[in-house]
Amino acid sequence: MTNPKSFQDEWITAAERDPYAALGISLNAEDRRILKRYRYIAKLLHPDVQTANDAPITQVSEQLIAKVVNPAYQRLKQEKSRSETLANMRFRVKQLDRQNKLTPSFESAQQLLRIPEAEVEVFYEKTVNQLTAKQFDSITEFATVLSGLSQLNLAFLHRKISKPIRPKRTGLVAVEPSASSSAEVSKPEESKPTEPPVINYAEKYGIRARTYLSKGNYEQAIQELREALKIMPNGIEIHSMLGQAYLMKKSYGYARAHLKRVLELNPNHSIALKYNQVLEKRMAEHQKSASQAAQPTPKAKQRKTTEQTTQPASKSSNAKQAPWFKKILGR
Numbered sequence: 515m516t517n518p519k520s521f522q523d524e525w526i527t528a529a530e531r532d533p534y535a536a537l538g539i540s541l542n543a544e545d546r547r548i549l550k551r552y553r554y555i556a557k558l559l560h561p562d563v564q565t566a567n568d569a570p571i572t573q574v575s576e577q578l579i580a581k582v583v584n585p586a587y588q589r590l591k592q593e594k595s596r597s598e599t600l601a602n603m604r605f606r607v608k609q610l611d612r613q614n615k616l617t618p619s620f621e622s623a624q625q626l627l628r629i630p631e632a633e634v635e636v637f638y639e640k641t642v643n644q645l646t647a648k649q650f651d652s653i654t655e656f657a658t659v660l661s662g663l664s665q666l667n668l669a670f671l672h673r674k675i676s677k678p679i680r681p682k683r684t685g686l687v688a689v690e691p692s693a694s695s696s697a698e699v700s701k702p703e704e705s706k707p708t709e710p711p712v713i714n715y716a717e718k719y720g721i722r723a724r725t726y727l728s729k730g731n732y733e734q735a736i737q738e739l740r741e742a743l744k745i746m747p748n749g750i751e752i753h754s755m756l757g758q759a760y761l762m763k764k765s766y767g768y769a770r771a772h773l774k775r776v777l778e779l780n781p782n783h784s785i786a787l788k789y790n791q792v793l794e795k796r797m798a799e800h801q802k803s804a805s806q807a808a809q810p811t812p813k814a815k816q817r818k819t820t821e822q823t824t825q826p827a828s829k830s831s832n833a834k835q836a837p838w839f840k841k842i843l844g845r
Contacts, residue, residue: 520570521577523780526585528660530748530779531606533586533599535663538646540639541600541670545591551646552587558650559583574653585748598716598745600671605717607671616672618665626669638670716745716752723755732759750779754786761789766797 529536534543539551557563559575589595610616618624622641629637642663649659719742726735739756746752753772760769770793776786 521574521581522657523782525578525582525657525660526779527750528664529582529586530750532603532664532667533589534667535660536582536586537590538642538649538659538663539590540642541667542639543590545593548587548590552583552591555579555583555650571653578656602717603667604671604675607668607675610668611672616668618669620662620665622662623665623669626666627672631673634670634673638666641666716742716749719745720749720752720755723759727755727759730762732763735759736763748779750776750783753779754783754789757786757793758789761793761796764796764800766793766800769793 525536534541537548537551537555539548543551556579559579561572561576589599607616618627622645626634626637626641645659645663645666648655650656719738723735723738723742726732726738736756736759739752739759742749742752743756753775757769757773757776760766760772769789773786773790773793776783777790780786
């Protein structure tokens with residue numbers, strides 16, 4: 515890898531949204547293909563291979579492996595987590611569609627939205643292979659390919675939103691389908707039952723948690739967010755909401771831990787930065803009030819000194835009166 519551009523924290527967020535783009539693989543990739551790509555990248559960015567490069571480039575390569583490539587592979591190496599990732603991406607496409615914001619700037623993604631249905635699969639796979647061939651040539655190239663692949667994947671899901679993504683083990687060959695062949699293919703597809711959509715449980719937990727937070731029910735919000743965290747351990751928004759909920763509950767230790775995690779994943783997260791400042795201010799106030807409570811008040815000090823001064827006077831007066839009592843008693 516060349517070009518000593520500094521590591522960008524936005525790559526972490528992009529990889530969390532689309533780990534396929536971070537690894538440079540198709541949405542149709544199966545286990546073996548994912549593992550093969552991961553091993554290739556790990557070998558390419560290994561410190562022993564990067565010894566000939568300058569220190570800044572080596573450092574960025576290490577950060578790419580630790581913060582982008584490894585987390586992306588962990589989310590894609592098992593079929594269950596892949597299904598959850600695809601469900602999250604589909605959900606995002608639907609949101610963008612409803613808001614009319616699915617307007618990619620990447621030229622190939624724009625083209626994918628326009629081409630006939632019969633050419634979508636072939637065009638998509640071909641474009642992915644072209645982009646990933648040079649993804650790790652330089653840091654600048656990595657940033658360009660990551661952005662382009664993310665847009666391409668969203669466009670592909672938009673075209674295939676009603677169809678399940680199936681792993682493909684063989685290469686795709688562009689063939690002009692004839693009228694008779696297309697009719698033959700369409701018959702068995704009609705008889706096949708459609709697969710049920712994968713439920714995005716993490717998103718459901720997050721929605722319920724936001725509702726509880728708005729109502730001030732922080733305990734219930736924390737329970738929902740803990741369940742979401744089991745599905746997405748590095749979910750930035752989940753950690754952010756947990757930090758806010760614990761802050762409102764005055765559980766400052768837990769609040770600090772979750773806000774710190776957000777800033778580790780994205781140091782420029784505006785909400786985490788805001789609530790982190792509020793947390794530090796409240797902790798300082800709490801420590802100040804605790805120290806003041808431990809110190810005696812001026813009135814208590816005055817009462818104590820008064821008691822100390824009156825006690826010797828009473829003792830001396832008693833001592834002076836003692837001889838008169840002795841005379842009366844004849845002693």
